[in-house]
Amino acid sequence: MSGPTTGILLLQLGTPDSPNTRDVRRYLREFLSDPRVMTMPALVRTLVLYGVILPFRPRRTAAAYAQIWSPQGSPLLVHTRKLASAVAARLGSGYTVEIGMRYGSPSIASAVEKLLGAGAERLVVVPLFPQYSSAATGSAVAKVFEVLDGRAAIPPVTVVGDFHDHPGFVQAVAAVAGEALDRFRADYVLFSYHGLPETQVRAADPGEWCFRAGCCTEVRRENRFCYRAQCFATTRAVAAALDLDEGTFGTSFQSRLAGQRWIEPYTDRVIAELADRGVRRLAVIVPSFVADCLETLEEIGIRGREQWRELGGEDFLAVPCVNAAEPWVAGLVDIIREAVP
Numbered sequence: 001m002s003g004p005t006t007g008i009l010l011l012q013l014g015t016p017d018s019p020n021t022r023d024v025r026r027y028l029r030e031f032l033s034d035p036r037v038m039t040m041p042a043l044v045r046t047l048v049l050y051g052v053i054l055p056f057r058p059r060r061t062a063a064a065y066a067q068i069w070s071p072q073g074s075p076l077l078v079h080t081r082k083l084a085s086a087v088a089a090r091l092g093s094g095y096t097v098e099i100g101m102r103y104g105s106p107s108i109a110s111a112v113e114k115l116l117g118a119g120a121e122r123l124v125v126v127p128l129f130p131q132y133s134s135a136a137t138g139s140a141v142a143k144v145f146e147v148l149d150g151r152a153a154i155p156p157v158t159v160v161g162d163f164h165d166h167p168g169f170v171q172a173v174a175a176v177a178g179e180a181l182d183r184f185r186a187d188y189v190l191f192s193y194h195g196l197p198e199t200q201v202r203a204a205d206p207g208e209w210c211f212r213a214g215c216c217t218e219v220r221r222e223n224r225f226c227y228r229a230q231c232f233a234t235t236r237a238v239a240a241a242l243d244l245d246e247g248t249f250g251t252s253f254q255s256r257l258a259g260q261r262w263i264e265p266y267t268d269r270v271i272a273e274l275a276d277r278g279v280r281r282l283a284v285i286v287p288s289f290v291a292d293c294l295e296t297l298e299e300i301g302i303r304g305r306e307q308w309r310e311l312g313g314e315d316f317l318a319v320p321c322v323n324a325a326e327p328w329v330a331g332l333v334d335i336i337r338e339a340v341p
Contacts (some may be wrong), residue, residue, distance in 0.1 A: 007120030011127045011140040014103030015074040019065035025058035036139040069296040079291035082324035090333045102140040109147045121158040128290050131230035132162040160339045164230040165237045168331025174241035175327040177319045184317045186283035191235040192267045193288040195253035197260040228263050239299045275311035283317040292321045
């Protein structure tokens with residue numbers, strides 16, 4: 001008889017099943033119905049979702065997905081599956097690895113069932129979000145416990161926290177980016193992160209620390225769960241690992257929506273400012289994602305590149321995410337082993 005098995009649950013945000021409008025609408029409906037994502041009163045959220053977003057946005061988003069969809073399917077799902085396989089191989093016997101999408105397929109519920117069905121006697125939940133946010137990390141972890149809540153027997157559960165400055169993640173980003181930058185010879189490296197509404201960042205502040213002068217210059221007890229501060233910390237750590245000179249790199253935030261104030265500076269505006277300053281060769285790293293997806297491949301890789309060319313930039317590099325690169329597989333296994341006694 002085999003010994004006890006530890007189930008490793010890798011969590012991702014999600015992806016539609018296909019780039020057609022129907023599947024994208026279904027995905028957006030599930031995603032934007034989450035009160036942790038659209039933090040507003042339920043009635044207002046429903047009116048905005050069904051009256052403003054779903055009648056128009058699915059068609060545009062589907063067209064964007066069509067530009068980055070691979071023959072194997074959604075890039076996010078393809079890369080995450082490769083990562084899960086590589087992590088399982090590296091961990092070896094005694095571990096079972098599954099992936100669960102907070103929205104879409106494979107669902108978190110199906111992943112939990114597979115792990116427990118395989119005999120897992122404990123679960124290690126690993127949100128694949130380097131920086132903490134309630135909208136991503138919080139929602140995905142809450143969903144895991146919602147799924148477990150319906151079971152009579154709940155195994156021990158360990159949740160791995162954010163890893164925004166963990167050496168395993170930082171060195172993996174630096175390894176992947178360094179190889180690309182060595183070939184590209186960038187004038188400037190921009191670290192672009194997924195944006196969040198300011199209200200969500202403030203909600204994670206236990207006191208009055210948020211948005212004071214210098215509040216994001218370091219991560220400390222007062223802003224332990226501040227997404228923006230963690231993003232700046234990631235930039236500092238990766239820039240140091242890459243040995244980038246001060247003044248040759250910066251931080252910005254992408255993917256904002258109209259109607260709310262989002263954390264700044266905004267990526268598209270920073271790109272324009274860099275062009276005005278005379279930067280000609282721009283590289284963009286997107287370290288709020290560990291797998292290439294719509295936000296990295298289409299928003300930065302296609303639209304960001306087009307914006308740069310229209311501004312007269314000479315060349316543009318969208319640095320790949322760590323995906324299933326060997327340094328990241330090794331780094332993630334280190335993160336998991338640290339969480340498992």
